[in-house]
Amino acid sequence: MNDSxxxxxxxxxxxxxxxxxxxxxxxxxxINGKFQxxxxxxxxxxxxxxxxxxxxxVTESTEADVDKAVKAAxxxxxxxxxxxxxxxxxxxxxxxxxxxxxxxxxxxxxxxxDGGKPIRESRDVDIPLxxxxxxxxxxxxxxxxxxxxNRKPKPLGVAGQIIPWNFPLLMAAWKIAPALATGNTVVxxxxxTTSLTALKLAEIIQEAGLPxxxxxxxxxxxxxxxxxxxxxxxxxIAFTGSTDVGKIIQKSxxxxxxxxxxxxxxxxxxxxxDDATIDQAVEGIVNGIYFNxxxxxxxxxxxxxxxxxxxxxxxxxxxxxxSLIVGDPLDKNTDIxxxxxxEQLATINSYIEIGKQEGAEFYQxxxxxxxxxxxxxxxxxxxxxxxxxxxxxxxxxxxxAVQTFRTVxxxxxxxxxxxxGLSAGVWTDKxxxxxxxxxxxxxxxxxxxxxxxxxxxxxxxxxxxxxxxREGGLHGLSAYLKT
Amino acid sequence: MNTTNHCFPxxxxxxxxxxxxERASRFTVRSIKKDAKxxxxxxxLNMIDLTTLEGMDTEGKVKQLCYKAQHLHDSVPGLPTxxxxxxxxxxxxxxxxxxxxxxVKVASxxxxxxxxxxxxxxxxxxxxxxxxxxxxxxxxxxxxxxxxRGDYQYVYDEIAAVKSxxxxxxxxxxxxxxxxxxxxxxxxxxxxxxxxxxxxIKTSTGKIKPAATMPVTLVMLEAIRDHYFKTGQIxxxxxxxxxxxxxxxLHYLIMVKETLGPExxxxxxxxxxxxSLANDVLMQIVKQQTGTYQxxxxxxxx
Numbered sequence: 009m010n011d012s013x014x015x016x017x018x019x020x021x022x023x024x025x026x027x028x029x030x031x032x033x034x035x036x037x038x039i040n041g042k043f044q045x046x047x048x049x050x051x052x053x054x055x056x057x058x059x060x061x062x063x064x065x066v067t068e069s070t071e072a073d074v075d076k077a078v079k080a081a082x083x084x085x086x087x088x089x090x091x092x093x094x095x096x097x098x099x100x101x102x103x104x105x106x107x108x109x110x111x112x113x114x115x116x117x118x119x120x121x122d123g124g125k126p127i128r129e130s131r132d133v134d135i136p137l138x139x140x141x142x143x144x145x146x147x148x149x150x151x152x153x154x155x156x157x158n159r160k161p162k163p164l165g166v167a168g169q170i171i172p173w174n175f176p177l178l179m180a181a182w183k184i185a186p187a188l189a190t191g192n193t194v195v196x197x198x199x200x201t202t203s204l205t206a207l208k209l210a211e212i213i214q215e216a217g218l219p220x221x222x223x224x225x226x227x228x229x230x231x232x233x234x235x236x237x238x239x240x241x242x243x244x245i246a247f248t249g250s251t252d253v254g255k256i257i258q259k260s261x262x263x264x265x266x267x268x269x270x271x272x273x274x275x276x277x278x279x280x281x282d283d284a285t286i287d288q289a290v291e292g293i294v295n296g297i298y299f300n301x302x303x304x305x306x307x308x309x310x311x312x313x314x315x316x317x318x319x320x321x322x323x324x325x326x327x328x329x330x331s332l333i334v335g336d337p338l339d340k341n342t343d344i345x346x347x348x349x350x351e352q353l354a355t356i357n358s359y360i361e362i363g364k365q366e367g368a369e370f371y372q373x374x375x376x377x378x379x380x381x382x383x384x385x386x387x388x389x390x391x392x393x394x395x396x397x398x399x400x401x402x403x404x405x406x407x408x409a410v411q412t413f414r415t416v417x418x419x420x421x422x423x424x425x426x427x428x429g430l431s432a433g434v435w436t437d438k439x440x441x442x443x444x445x446x447x448x449x450x451x452x453x454x455x456x457x458x459x460x461x462x463x464x465x466x467x468x469x470x471x472x473x474x475x476x477x478r479e480g481g482l483h484g485l486s487a488y489l490k491t
Numbered sequence: 492m493n494t495t496n497h498c499f500p501x502x503x504x505x506x507x508x509x510x511x512x513e514r515a516s517r518f519t520v521r522s523i524k525k526d527a528k529x530x531x532x533x534x535x536l537n538m539i540d541l542t543t544l545e546g547m548d549t550e551g552k553v554k555q556l557c558y559k560a561q562h563l564h565d566s567v568p569g570l571p572t573x574x575x576x577x578x579x580x581x582x583x584x585x586x587x588x589x590x591x592x593x594x595v596k597v598a599s600x601x602x603x604x605x606x607x608x609x610x611x612x613x614x615x616x617x618x619x620x621x622x623x624x625x626x627x628x629x630x631x632x633x634x635x636x637x638x639x640r641g642d643y644q645y646v647y648d649e650i651a652a653v654k655s656x657x658x659x660x661x662x663x664x665x666x667x668x669x670x671x672x673x674x675x676x677x678x679x680x681x682x683x684x685x686x687x688x689x690x691x692i693k694t695s696t697g698k699i700k701p702a703a704t705m706p707v708t709l710v711m712l713e714a715i716r717d718h719y720f721k722t723g724q725i726x727x728x729x730x731x732x733x734x735x736x737x738x739x740x741l742h743y744l745i746m747v748k749e750t751l752g753p754e755x756x757x758x759x760x761x762x763x764x765x766x767s768l769a770n771d772v773l774m775q776i777v778k779q780q781t782g783t784y785q786x787x788x789x790x791x792x793x
Contacts, residue, residue, distance in 0.1 A: 017527065020525040288510025341522055457510065
């Protein structure tokens with residue numbers, strides 16, 4: 009057995025082809041059903057984080073563009089969307105879902121090119137789930153009276169939506185699908201580094217024949233998000249991103265009657281008991297922290313292992329880490345793709361340095377990584393203390409901090425000892441232990457004997473500084489309705 | 492009887508069925524192309540235990556199989572032989588003669604195969620006969636009835652006794668996973684077999700469905716890995732039955748590589764028990780070389 013490296017039978021490159029995708033050289037803004045240039049007219053480059061090459065240019069919007077988009081959304085709401093029958097709204101949303109499925113391959117490739125995530129994940133997770141969200145909420149469009157009996161639910165109006173770079177199309181789907189199904193119109197801003205699939209979604213929405221202005225997509229950096237948040241004619245803000253920005257948004261809308269849902273950071277505890285099925289738990293640890301390069305707000309970044317099985321778990325985890333393939337996101341065999349941006353890589357590397365200085369023991373497999381682009385091998389810190397920064401702060405990268413515990417009471421206390429509360433995982437063969445733990449865990453999602461499982465029918469959202477409001481399921485409907 | 496000094500009960504870890512199935516399916520999305528595919532296909536050929544275990548087996552059939560084992564497809568130069576030919580004990584001497592010094596081993600099923608329902612004495616005689624005739628490897632079946640009754644000590648002792656009777660022949664222990672019911676039981680049976688001295692653990696006789704599946708094989712590979720982690724000793728694995736195409740066989744090899752490591756990617760430690768797999772692999776090799784699929788009629792059916 010070779011613990012350090014797979015020495016023989018290395019897989020040959022198996023790149024997904026890119027010949028079939030259609031990308032413009034430069035993208036305008038999608039406002040009022042048309043792609044139109046910004047009044048300011050500035051552009052910036054969207055690059056492939058795996059080789060730093062330019063993929064396309066994207067528009068840096070101005071406040072005037074945001075105003076135009078909000079006006080278009082308001083007009084669409086007043087003239088069309090609020091008067092469209094629920095059944096017809098559902099038809100449009102179904103149409104978007106089907107078109108995402110039809111273009112799944114193209115969308116998956118663009119997602120991997122633009123964001124650096126492995127094609128296996130964009131193909132098998134991001135895109136199918138995005139379609140599933142549209143399908144799910146399409147079904148609710150004409151059944152809202154049954155979802156909220158005797159409440160006569162009404163849409164809020166114009167929703168301003170700001171999404172992050174870790175699941176670009178999927179987050180757009182999480183935001184747009186419930187908003188449309190409930191009768192709201194939308195101004196959405198994708199993250200500056202990953203706007204392309206949102207712009208492809210704009211093309212789909214155009215092709216699906218939605219009334220102009222029902223969905224508007226403006227691209228650009230943080231100040232454009234701020235312009236959406238601060239616009240006086242927006243009724244609802246839905247934001248997914250960092251806790252710092254979430255706090256700014258909360259302050260900005262204080263005193264207004266804007267509705268708000270925030271889905272922010274996390275530092276989830278993934279808890280392995282000594283009676284867990286260790287081999288499957290190791291798989292869950294890997295899925296928890298190395299999925300999407302660890303760019304996951306609900307990543308299981310704090311691992312708590314019961315002390316009696318610590319050595320076994322860590323040995324098996326290291327062994328498994330050595331079978332992970334890091335490299336070209338478009339290669340079908342890649343398990344860990346490129347870090348999304350130079351800035352994020354710098355952040356991750358700085359935390360790795362902090363962890364080493366804090367005295368934790370560091371481990372990375374010695375797999376090769378490409379010379380160009382932004383890469384981080386799967387990383388592991390053992391001997392971590394609860395007071396270490398790497399155990400407290402969100403790293404948003406493939407870096408796992410491992411602590412041990414002795415008793416159930418101890419681990420619940422430690423797991424909850426964080427300002428965040430988005431998710432958690434628990435691994436044990438004992439059902440009663442699961443129920444005891446899940447009821448005491450202050451986290452929005454608790455996975456038992458699995459991790460990072462998503463379904464449109466299941467609500468997702470946080471406690472404490474991980475935000476408030478829920479997306480997905482019935483809960484996700486109420487976030488866009490007056491009930 | 493060899494009861495060694497193993498302390499009972501052997502406590503096995505529990506297995507999460509959902510997790511195992513999910514992990515096993517992940518191996519099947521690995522994309523094996525070009526050089527890796529060719530190398531993998533040749534490895535598969537070299538790991539096959541070419542098998543005939545029928546009531547209607549004849550000398551003629553065994554002879555044909557032995558020839559095929561050494562000459563898989565002579566129109567393609569550079570192909571390996573299979574690992575072994577697997578027959579009933581009464582054909583061992585013939586197979587041994589036919590295979591000569593080709594390096595292809597003779598494996599014989601024994602111990603009242605496939606049910607294992609007989610006395611220990613008869614089973615041991617069955618093994619002795621096969622060994623005396625020259626079998627390089629013995630494929631025994633465990634007593635599933637005893638196992639289900641919870642008589643694990645009996646199962647263990649029986650395997651240990653057969654191991655003694657094998658002498659220098661290597662012992663493959665067939666768990667017949669299709670009759671065990673749960674992954675937990677498969678894991679427990681694997682641990683008992685390994686502790687009792689199995690050189691290989693093997694999924695199935697081929698007479699019961701389901702035979703080998705990727706999830707059940709994964710459970711057994713994990714038992715082998717845990718044993719290796721504890722003792723440093725390597726135990727081999729043989730999935731048998733139900734693996735009839737090259738793509739699936741390559742996915743098994745990916746599973747072996749990622750679960751255990753490349754050291755197991757040799758016919759010393761990994762085998763496929765199969766009768767029809769070889770021709771599909773050959774067809775894929777010819778496709779890799781020529782770019783086109785040939786008709787199945789170009790590959791000998793033995």
